[in-house]
Amino acid sequence: MTPTPEDLAGAVLTIDLVALKENWRTLNARAGTAACGAAVKGNAYGLGIAPVARCLWEAGCRSYFVARPKEGEELRAILPDATIYVLDGLFAGQAEFYAKLNLCPALISFTEAQEWASFGRAYGRKLPCALHVDTGINRLGFSMAEFAALLGDRFTMEGLNVTLLMSHLACADDAGHPMNRRQAEAFQAVRAQLPGVPGSLANSSGIFLGEGFTHDLVRPGIALYGGNPTQKVANPMHAVAILEGSVMQLRDIGPGDSVGYGATWEAQRPGRIAILGAGYKDGVPRALSSRAQEGPAQVFISGKRCPVIGRVSMDMMAIDVTGLPPGAVARGTRAEILGRNIAIDEAASWAGTISYELLTRLGSRYALFYTGLESDGSA
Ligand SMILES: *Cc1c(COP(=O)(O)O)cnc(C)c1O
Numbered sequence: 001m002t003p004t005p006e007d008l009a010g011a012v013l014t015i016d017l018v019a020l021k022e023n024w025r026t027l028n029a030r031a032g033t034a035a036c037g038a039a040v041k042g043n044a045y046g047l048g049i050a051p052v053a054r055c056l057w058e059a060g061c062r063s064y065f066v067a068r069p070k071e072g073e074e075l076r077a078i079l080p081d082a083t084i085y086v087l088d089g090l091f092a093g094q095a096e097f098y099a100k101l102n103l104c105p106a107l108i109s110f111t112e113a114q115e116w117a118s119f120g121r122a123y124g125r126k127l128p129c130a131l132h133v134d135t136g137i138n139r140l141g142f143s144m145a146e147f148a149a150l151l152g153d154r155f156t157m158e159g160l161n162v163t164l165l166m167s168h169l170a171c172a173d174d175a176g177h178p179m180n181r182r183q184a185e186a187f188q189a190v191r192a193q194l195p196g197v198p199g200s201l202a203n204s205s206g207i208f209l210g211e212g213f214t215h216d217l218v219r220p221g222i223a224l225y226g227g228n229p230t231q232k233v234a235n236p237m238h239a240v241a242i243l244e245g246s247v248m249q250l251r252d253i254g255p256g257d258s259v260g261y262g263a264t265w266e267a268q269r270p271g272r273i274a275i276l277g278a279g280y281k282d283g284v285p286r287a288l289s290s291r292a293q294e295g296p297a298q299v300f301i302s303g304k305r306c307p308v309i310g311r312v313s314m315d316m317m318a319i320d321v322t323g324l325p326p327g328a329v330a331r332g333t334r335a336e337i338l339g340r341n342i343a344i345d346e347a348a349s350w351a352g353t354i355s356y357e358l359l360t361r362l363g364s365r366y367a368l369f370y371t372g373l374e375s376d377g378s379a
Pocket of ligand 1: 039041087168202203204205219220221222223
Protein backbone atom coordinates (compact mmCIF):
# COMPACT_ATOMS: atom_id res chain seq x y z
CA MET A 1 0.00 0.00 0.00
CA THR A 2 1.18 3.49 -0.80
CA PRO A 3 1.98 5.30 2.44
CA THR A 4 0.16 8.54 3.26
CA PRO A 5 2.19 11.69 4.03
CA GLU A 6 1.47 11.28 7.74
CA ASP A 7 2.76 7.70 7.67
CA LEU A 8 6.16 9.13 6.74
CA ALA A 9 6.36 12.48 8.51
CA GLY A 10 6.51 12.04 12.31
CA ALA A 11 4.80 15.37 12.85
CA VAL A 12 1.46 16.52 11.45
CA LEU A 13 0.16 20.06 11.08
CA THR A 14 -3.57 20.35 10.51
CA ILE A 15 -5.12 23.68 9.56
CA ASP A 16 -8.79 23.76 10.48
CA LEU A 17 -10.44 25.95 7.84
CA VAL A 18 -13.86 25.52 9.41
CA ALA A 19 -12.48 27.13 12.58
CA LEU A 20 -10.84 29.86 10.49
CA LYS A 21 -14.13 30.70 8.82
CA GLU A 22 -15.92 30.65 12.16
CA ASN A 23 -13.30 33.02 13.61
CA TRP A 24 -13.76 35.46 10.73
CA ARG A 25 -17.52 35.42 11.30
CA THR A 26 -17.08 36.05 15.03
CA LEU A 27 -14.82 39.03 14.34
CA ASN A 28 -17.11 40.32 11.61
CA ALA A 29 -20.01 40.27 14.07
CA ARG A 30 -17.89 41.93 16.79
CA ALA A 31 -16.95 44.67 14.35
CA GLY A 32 -20.57 45.80 14.13
CA THR A 33 -21.16 48.02 11.12
CA ALA A 34 -17.48 47.99 10.15
CA ALA A 35 -16.38 45.58 7.42
CA CYS A 36 -14.00 42.83 8.48
CA GLY A 37 -10.81 42.42 6.46
CA ALA A 38 -7.91 40.08 7.10
CA ALA A 39 -4.18 40.45 7.68
CA VAL A 40 -2.64 37.64 5.63
CA LYS A 41 0.98 38.83 5.59
CA GLY A 42 3.74 36.32 6.26
CA ASN A 43 2.05 33.51 4.33
CA ALA A 44 -1.10 34.02 6.42
CA TYR A 45 0.95 33.91 9.64
CA GLY A 46 2.61 30.71 8.46
CA LEU A 47 -0.60 28.80 7.78
CA GLY A 48 -0.57 28.98 3.97
CA ILE A 49 -1.78 31.99 1.98
CA ALA A 50 -3.71 30.11 -0.73
CA PRO A 51 -6.06 27.92 1.34
CA VAL A 52 -6.45 30.63 3.99
CA ALA A 53 -7.29 33.39 1.49
CA ARG A 54 -9.74 31.19 -0.45
CA CYS A 55 -11.46 30.20 2.77
CA LEU A 56 -11.77 33.81 3.97
CA TRP A 57 -13.09 34.91 0.59
CA GLU A 58 -15.76 32.22 0.86
CA ALA A 59 -16.67 33.54 4.30
CA GLY A 60 -17.20 36.99 2.80
CA CYS A 61 -13.90 38.79 3.40
CA ARG A 62 -13.09 41.29 0.65
CA SER A 63 -10.17 43.40 1.96
CA TYR A 64 -6.76 41.86 2.59
CA PHE A 65 -3.55 43.23 4.08
CA VAL A 66 -0.12 41.94 3.10
CA ALA A 67 3.24 43.37 4.15
CA ARG A 68 5.24 43.12 0.94
CA PRO A 69 4.47 43.72 -2.73
CA LYS A 70 5.71 40.19 -3.43
CA GLU A 71 3.02 38.86 -1.10
CA GLY A 72 0.50 41.02 -2.93
CA GLU A 73 1.49 39.42 -6.22
CA GLU A 74 0.99 35.96 -4.74
CA LEU A 75 -2.39 36.90 -3.30
CA ARG A 76 -3.58 38.53 -6.52
CA ALA A 77 -3.09 35.22 -8.33
CA ILE A 78 -5.33 33.56 -5.73
CA LEU A 79 -8.02 36.24 -5.39
CA PRO A 80 -8.45 38.22 -8.63
CA ASP A 81 -11.23 40.45 -7.23
CA ALA A 82 -9.99 41.19 -3.70
CA THR A 83 -8.94 44.62 -2.46
CA ILE A 84 -5.30 44.17 -1.47
CA TYR A 85 -3.43 46.71 0.67
CA VAL A 86 0.35 46.55 0.93
CA LEU A 87 1.19 47.64 4.48
CA ASP A 88 4.86 48.29 3.84
CA GLY A 89 3.86 51.05 1.47
CA LEU A 90 5.14 51.80 -2.01
CA PHE A 91 8.55 50.29 -2.69
CA ALA A 92 10.81 52.73 -4.57
CA GLY A 93 10.39 52.61 -8.32
CA GLN A 94 7.74 49.86 -8.16
CA ALA A 95 4.56 51.81 -8.85
CA GLU A 96 4.00 50.03 -12.14
CA PHE A 97 4.23 46.63 -10.43
CA TYR A 98 1.51 47.68 -7.97
CA ALA A 99 -0.67 49.21 -10.67
CA LYS A 100 -0.56 46.18 -12.96
CA LEU A 101 -1.61 43.88 -10.12
CA ASN A 102 -4.13 46.38 -8.74
CA LEU A 103 -2.36 46.48 -5.36
CA CYS A 104 -3.14 49.46 -3.12
CA PRO A 105 -0.08 50.74 -1.31
CA ALA A 106 -0.66 52.00 2.23
CA LEU A 107 1.40 55.15 1.62
CA ILE A 108 3.60 56.12 4.56
CA SER A 109 5.39 59.28 3.45
CA PHE A 110 5.20 62.38 1.33
CA THR A 111 7.75 60.89 -1.07
CA GLU A 112 5.59 57.82 -1.59
CA ALA A 113 2.47 59.92 -2.11
CA GLN A 114 4.22 62.04 -4.74
CA GLU A 115 5.58 58.97 -6.48
CA TRP A 116 2.15 57.29 -6.57
CA ALA A 117 0.38 60.46 -7.75
CA SER A 118 2.88 61.20 -10.49
CA PHE A 119 2.87 57.60 -11.66
CA GLY A 120 -0.93 57.74 -11.80
CA ARG A 121 -0.80 60.87 -13.94
CA ALA A 122 1.51 59.17 -16.40
CA TYR A 123 -0.62 56.02 -16.27
CA GLY A 124 -3.74 58.01 -17.07
CA ARG A 125 -5.78 57.54 -13.91
CA LYS A 126 -5.87 58.21 -10.18
CA LEU A 127 -4.76 55.00 -8.56
CA PRO A 128 -6.26 53.69 -5.30
CA CYS A 129 -4.21 53.84 -2.13
CA ALA A 130 -4.47 54.02 1.65
CA LEU A 131 -2.85 56.77 3.68
CA HIS A 132 -1.21 55.36 6.79
CA VAL A 133 -0.90 57.98 9.52
CA ASP A 134 1.19 57.27 12.60
CA THR A 135 -0.77 58.14 15.73
CA GLY A 136 1.83 57.08 18.26
CA ILE A 137 3.34 53.66 17.61
CA ASN A 138 6.20 55.37 15.76
CA ARG A 139 6.71 52.68 13.20
CA LEU A 140 5.33 53.26 9.71
CA GLY A 141 3.23 56.16 8.54
CA PHE A 142 2.91 59.90 8.06
CA SER A 143 3.51 61.91 11.18
CA MET A 144 0.57 64.16 12.00
CA ALA A 145 2.57 67.14 10.70
CA GLU A 146 3.50 65.38 7.44
CA PHE A 147 -0.12 64.41 6.97
CA ALA A 148 -1.22 68.02 7.34
CA ALA A 149 1.45 69.04 4.83
CA LEU A 150 0.22 66.42 2.37
CA LEU A 151 -3.34 67.70 2.63
CA GLY A 152 -2.01 71.17 1.91
CA ASP A 153 -0.36 69.96 -1.29
CA ARG A 154 -3.36 70.15 -3.60
CA PHE A 155 -1.49 68.92 -6.65
CA THR A 156 -0.39 65.67 -5.02
CA MET A 157 -3.75 65.07 -3.35
CA GLU A 158 -5.56 65.55 -6.64
CA GLY A 159 -3.42 62.81 -8.13
CA LEU A 160 -4.48 60.24 -5.53
CA ASN A 161 -7.56 58.09 -5.11
CA VAL A 162 -7.52 57.70 -1.34
CA THR A 163 -9.75 54.72 -0.51
CA LEU A 164 -8.70 54.27 3.14
CA LEU A 165 -7.24 56.24 6.02
CA MET A 166 -5.48 53.97 8.44
CA SER A 167 -3.42 53.90 11.60
CA HIS A 168 -2.10 51.13 13.85
CA LEU A 169 -2.47 50.68 17.62
CA ALA A 170 0.57 50.06 19.81
CA CYS A 171 -1.11 48.62 22.93
CA ALA A 172 -4.44 47.21 21.79
CA ASP A 173 -3.88 43.92 23.63
CA ASP A 174 -3.84 45.84 26.91
CA ALA A 175 -7.38 47.23 27.10
CA GLY A 176 -6.60 49.54 30.02
CA HIS A 177 -3.53 51.13 28.47
CA PRO A 178 -3.87 54.95 28.17
CA MET A 179 -2.18 54.80 24.75
CA ASN A 180 -5.37 53.33 23.23
CA ARG A 181 -7.46 56.36 24.09
CA ARG A 182 -4.77 58.75 22.90
CA GLN A 183 -4.43 56.99 19.56
CA ALA A 184 -8.21 56.79 19.11
CA GLU A 185 -8.45 60.55 19.62
CA ALA A 186 -5.55 61.28 17.30
CA PHE A 187 -7.13 59.10 14.63
CA GLN A 188 -10.45 60.96 14.98
CA ALA A 189 -8.54 64.18 14.37
CA VAL A 190 -6.88 62.66 11.31
CA ARG A 191 -10.20 61.52 9.88
CA ALA A 192 -11.82 64.89 10.44
CA GLN A 193 -9.29 66.38 8.03
CA LEU A 194 -10.33 64.09 5.20
CA PRO A 195 -14.06 63.61 5.61
CA GLY A 196 -15.79 60.89 3.63
CA VAL A 197 -12.78 58.61 3.36
CA PRO A 198 -13.27 55.25 5.14
CA GLY A 199 -11.11 54.66 8.21
CA SER A 200 -9.35 51.63 9.67
CA LEU A 201 -7.65 51.47 13.08
CA ALA A 202 -8.22 48.11 14.74
CA ASN A 203 -6.13 44.94 14.55
CA SER A 204 -7.51 41.81 16.30
CA SER A 205 -7.29 43.22 19.80
CA GLY A 206 -8.52 46.64 18.69
CA ILE A 207 -11.85 45.09 17.68
CA PHE A 208 -12.41 44.22 21.34
CA LEU A 209 -11.72 47.76 22.56
CA GLY A 210 -15.19 48.81 21.48
CA GLU A 211 -16.96 51.23 19.28
CA GLY A 212 -14.49 54.07 19.05
CA PHE A 213 -12.00 51.69 17.50
CA THR A 214 -13.75 49.79 14.74
CA HIS A 215 -14.42 52.65 12.26
CA ASP A 216 -15.23 51.34 8.74
CA LEU A 217 -12.84 48.42 8.32
CA VAL A 218 -11.02 46.20 10.83
CA ARG A 219 -7.80 44.30 10.10
CA PRO A 220 -7.55 41.22 12.29
CA GLY A 221 -4.69 38.79 11.88
CA ILE A 222 -3.81 36.65 14.89
CA ALA A 223 -7.40 36.21 16.12
CA LEU A 224 -8.37 34.68 12.78
CA TYR A 225 -5.66 32.11 13.35
CA GLY A 226 -6.78 31.30 16.89
CA GLY A 227 -4.74 33.70 19.02
CA ASN A 228 -6.44 35.30 22.00
CA PRO A 229 -7.13 38.97 21.23
CA THR A 230 -8.21 39.74 24.81
CA GLN A 231 -5.80 39.66 27.71
CA LYS A 232 -7.07 37.94 30.83
CA VAL A 233 -10.40 36.95 29.23
CA ALA A 234 -11.17 33.44 27.94
CA ASN A 235 -10.27 33.16 24.27
CA PRO A 236 -13.34 33.69 22.08
CA MET A 237 -11.51 32.24 19.04
CA HIS A 238 -11.20 28.63 17.89
CA ALA A 239 -7.82 26.94 17.45
CA VAL A 240 -6.87 26.80 13.77
CA ALA A 241 -3.37 25.28 13.77
CA ILE A 242 -2.99 21.85 15.30
CA LEU A 243 0.55 20.49 15.53
CA GLU A 244 1.03 16.90 16.61
CA GLY A 245 4.00 14.58 17.02
CA SER A 246 3.85 10.79 16.93
CA VAL A 247 5.36 8.56 19.57
CA MET A 248 8.41 6.81 18.10
CA GLN A 249 9.58 5.02 21.20
CA LEU A 250 8.62 4.43 24.81
CA ARG A 251 11.19 3.70 27.47
CA ASP A 252 11.24 2.94 31.15
CA ILE A 253 13.71 4.88 33.21
CA GLY A 254 14.89 4.77 36.81
CA PRO A 255 16.10 7.25 39.42
CA GLY A 256 19.23 9.06 38.27
CA ASP A 257 18.64 8.43 34.55
CA SER A 258 18.87 11.58 32.47
CA VAL A 259 17.05 12.37 29.23
CA GLY A 260 18.37 14.11 26.14
CA TYR A 261 21.27 16.40 25.23
CA GLY A 262 23.12 17.97 28.10
CA ALA A 263 21.48 15.53 30.52
CA THR A 264 19.45 18.49 31.74
CA TRP A 265 16.60 16.45 33.20
CA GLU A 266 17.03 13.62 35.65
CA ALA A 267 14.44 11.14 36.87
CA GLN A 268 13.79 11.15 40.62
CA ARG A 269 11.81 7.92 40.58
CA PRO A 270 10.98 5.08 38.21
CA GLY A 271 8.91 6.26 35.28
CA ARG A 272 8.08 6.06 31.62
CA ILE A 273 8.94 8.48 28.86
CA ALA A 274 7.81 8.81 25.25
CA ILE A 275 9.91 10.19 22.39
CA LEU A 276 7.88 12.22 19.88
CA GLY A 277 8.84 12.70 16.24
CA ALA A 278 8.59 16.48 16.36
CA GLY A 279 11.48 18.86 16.92
CA TYR A 280 12.53 22.38 16.19
CA LYS A 281 12.74 21.65 12.47
CA ASP A 282 9.01 21.03 12.68
CA GLY A 283 8.39 24.31 14.47
CA VAL A 284 8.53 23.19 18.11
CA PRO A 285 10.46 25.98 19.85
CA ARG A 286 13.63 24.75 21.50
CA ALA A 287 12.67 27.06 24.35
CA LEU A 288 9.99 24.52 25.35
CA SER A 289 12.87 22.40 26.70
CA SER A 290 12.26 21.42 30.30
CA ARG A 291 12.09 24.48 32.42
CA ALA A 292 13.14 23.72 35.95
CA GLN A 293 12.05 26.98 37.57
CA GLU A 294 8.81 27.98 35.91
CA GLY A 295 7.20 24.56 35.58
CA PRO A 296 7.47 22.52 32.40
CA ALA A 297 5.82 22.99 29.02
CA GLN A 298 3.16 20.40 28.31
CA VAL A 299 1.69 18.36 25.48
CA PHE A 300 -1.74 16.73 25.35
CA ILE A 301 -1.78 12.97 24.82
CA SER A 302 -4.42 10.30 25.42
CA GLY A 303 -6.69 12.80 27.13
CA LYS A 304 -4.09 14.19 29.55
CA ARG A 305 -1.43 16.84 29.80
CA CYS A 306 2.11 15.52 30.14
CA PRO A 307 5.28 17.52 30.78
CA VAL A 308 8.02 18.08 28.23
CA ILE A 309 11.32 16.87 29.67
CA GLY A 310 14.93 17.42 28.61
CA ARG A 311 15.88 19.44 25.58
CA VAL A 312 13.81 19.71 22.42
CA SER A 313 16.13 18.61 19.62
CA MET A 314 15.94 18.97 15.84
CA ASP A 315 13.87 15.89 15.13
CA MET A 316 12.38 14.86 18.46
CA MET A 317 11.35 15.75 21.96
CA ALA A 318 10.73 13.76 25.13
CA ILE A 319 7.67 13.78 27.36
CA ASP A 320 6.99 12.15 30.69
CA VAL A 321 4.04 9.74 30.39
CA THR A 322 4.45 8.15 33.82
CA GLY A 323 1.08 9.59 34.84
CA LEU A 324 -0.84 7.82 32.08
CA PRO A 325 -2.40 4.38 32.57
CA PRO A 326 -0.33 1.51 31.13
CA GLY A 327 -1.32 0.90 27.52
CA ALA A 328 -2.68 4.45 27.06
CA VAL A 329 0.24 5.35 24.82
CA ALA A 330 1.81 3.20 22.13
CA ARG A 331 4.13 3.56 19.17
CA GLY A 332 2.32 5.89 16.74
CA THR A 333 0.08 7.61 19.32
CA ARG A 334 -0.11 11.30 18.52
CA ALA A 335 0.52 14.03 21.06
CA GLU A 336 -0.88 17.52 20.54
CA ILE A 337 1.85 20.13 20.85
CA LEU A 338 -0.36 23.03 19.73
CA GLY A 339 -4.08 23.00 19.15
CA ARG A 340 -7.42 22.80 20.90
CA ASN A 341 -6.01 21.63 24.24
CA ILE A 342 -2.64 23.37 24.19
CA ALA A 343 -3.46 26.90 23.05
CA ILE A 344 -0.92 28.77 20.95
CA ASP A 345 -0.84 31.56 23.54
CA GLU A 346 -0.06 29.12 26.32
CA ALA A 347 2.70 27.36 24.37
CA ALA A 348 4.11 30.72 23.31
CA SER A 349 4.32 31.92 26.89
CA TRP A 350 6.15 28.71 27.88
CA ALA A 351 8.59 29.42 25.08
CA GLY A 352 9.03 33.05 26.13
CA THR A 353 7.47 34.39 22.96
CA ILE A 354 4.10 35.32 21.44
CA SER A 355 1.62 33.32 19.37
CA TYR A 356 2.54 35.34 16.27
CA GLU A 357 6.14 34.19 16.34
CA LEU A 358 5.18 30.62 17.16
CA LEU A 359 2.91 30.39 14.11
CA THR A 360 5.18 32.19 11.67
CA ARG A 361 8.08 29.96 12.71
CA LEU A 362 6.31 26.67 12.17
CA GLY A 363 8.65 24.47 10.19
CA SER A 364 8.09 22.74 6.88
CA ARG A 365 8.81 19.06 7.42
CA TYR A 366 5.55 17.93 8.96
CA ALA A 367 2.71 16.47 6.89
CA LEU A 368 0.35 19.38 6.19
CA PHE A 369 -3.43 19.01 5.99
CA TYR A 370 -6.29 21.41 5.52
CA THR A 371 -9.62 20.24 6.87
CA GLY A 372 -12.97 21.58 5.81
CA LEU A 373 -12.02 22.35 2.22
CA GLU A 374 -14.73 21.13 -0.08
CA SER A 375 -12.69 20.84 -3.24
CA ASP A 376 -9.03 20.22 -2.55
CA GLY A 377 -7.53 18.89 0.67
CA SER A 378 -3.89 19.18 -0.38
CA ALA A 379 -1.49 21.98 0.44
C1 LIG B 1 -0.14 42.72 11.29
C2 LIG B 1 -1.01 43.89 11.26
C3 LIG B 1 -2.36 43.78 11.59
C4 LIG B 1 -2.95 42.52 12.20
O1 LIG B 1 -2.55 42.47 13.56
P1 LIG B 1 -3.05 41.35 14.58
O2 LIG B 1 -2.53 41.80 15.89
O3 LIG B 1 -2.43 40.07 14.12
O4 LIG B 1 -4.53 41.29 14.51
C5 LIG B 1 -3.16 44.90 11.42
N1 LIG B 1 -2.65 46.07 10.98
C6 LIG B 1 -1.34 46.22 10.68
C7 LIG B 1 -0.84 47.53 10.21
C8 LIG B 1 -0.48 45.14 10.82
O5 LIG B 1 0.82 45.29 10.54
